[in-house]
Amino acid sequence: MDPALNPFAPGSGVKPPALVGRQPEIDAFDLLVARAKANAAGDRGILLTGLRGVGKTVLLNEFSELARRNGWLVVQFEAQPGEGGPEAVRKKLARELQLGARRLRQTSAWSHLRQQGLGSISNISISLGLQGLTADLKFTPGRADSHALDIDLEEMVEDVSESMRKARAGFALVIDEMQDLDPDLLGALLTVQHAAGQRGWPFYIVGAGLPSLPGRLAESRSYAERLFHYRKVGQLDPTAAAEALTVPIERLGAVLRGEPLRTVLAAAGGYAYFLQAYGRTLWEVASETEITLGDASLAVELGTADLDHGFFVSRWQRATRAERNYLRAMSQDGEGPTATADLIGRLGRDHSSLTSQRGRLIEKGIIFAPEHGQVQFTVPGMGAFIARQKE
Ligand SMILES: Nc1ncnc2c1ncn2[C@@H]1O[C@H](COP(=O)(O)OP(=O)(O)O)[C@@H](O)[C@H]1O
Ligand SMILES: [Mg+2]
Secondary structure (H helix, E strand, C coil): CCHHHCCCCCCCCCCCCCCCCCHHHHHHHHHHHHHHHCCCCCCCEEEEECCCCCCHHHHHHHHHHHHHHCCCEEEEEECCCCCCHHHHHHHHHHHHHHHHHHHHHHCCHHHHHHHHHHHHHHHHHHHCCCCCCCCCCCCCCCCCCCCCHHHHHHHHHHHHHHHHHHCCCCEEEEEECHHHCCHHHHHHHHHHHHHHHHHCCCEEEEEEECCCHHHHHHHHCCCHHHHEEEEECCCCCHHHHHHHHHHHHHHCCCECCHHHHHHHHHHHCCCHHHHHHHHHHHHHHCCCCECCHHHHHHHHHHHHHHHHHHHHHHHHHHCCHHHHHHHHHHHCCCCCCEEHHHHHHHHCCCHHHHHHHHHHHHHCCCEECCCCCEEEECCCCHHHHHHHCCC
């Protein structure tokens, strides 16, 4: 069918042609927004956890949009692992704070922010390492300018949330890949969320990350569990998965049902990214309005090849030879998880050399630790992909 009309969109954070199966999450966020409008205090933030490709970033984007439409100050950024990560993420936070505040110029929050919040945003920007401020964000001496991250964050959040409360809106920090935040910033953020809950500030951290995220938060602050509503984002249920394909296809006047539909659904296994990938090849191969079983089988074959050459191989190529051996040893357990103790036997290596490989693979985002002493692939289907690789 006309390639120019292909509605499917495999890609990180790319808005799908039909966002399906996530109404409970959207409702939960909706409620938060409604409660902020009513100046109801004491809510928790929301954390989405799940493997890569299940649709967390898309949901975060939806939340941000919803909050912005309701006049919130929304600051969205992605954490970064590795050496330059902490510095980069602080600068990003500072920049997004300024941009986010400026977006509120035409709203009722602006006059309140000018009185109270903007000064601390300017001041904290300097402690976060951002230079070159524009003149319209004025400095207020004595707020958020101690250069101690935890103190400055708390003062800034207090000032901004008070302003937002007066405008019957809220202040959200929307953080993607949150498992990659460095311990200092993570700890400071949790402390502020805690203070916000106790003092009734409409400030919420809305995060997404791998299934290891709740554990990381609990390590950082013992009360972290009580600060958030945790929501697991996983495979779409069969009805939603079918709609992810049929709604965009029918919108364009084509038909997908019966055995052809079931064939594609079976290949995708309910994973959002895979549904988009197979949807795209399905559109490419179909020639008649009614999609046939032949189309579906070919689309699955081509879609799997696309995934192998993109989604999976990009991770595989990031691994060194030794790390690939590690991953291959993991793939004996299929999609896992694998007990790290089992890898010692399979690889014939000592514990400490495996620990450093494990650390590097976690930093590269290829594996994570679902529990102490376990490792698992961050993307669904990685075990099967590795089994298909000869070398
Ligand atoms: N609810 C959904 N319905 C259909 N497709 C979705 C849904 N959520 C995400 N997708 C698609 O899945 C892919 C991965 O989404 P993304 O949000 O990047 O996942 P994650 O952040 O969990 O890795 C994107 O191509 C996106 O369009
Ligand atoms: Mg994501």
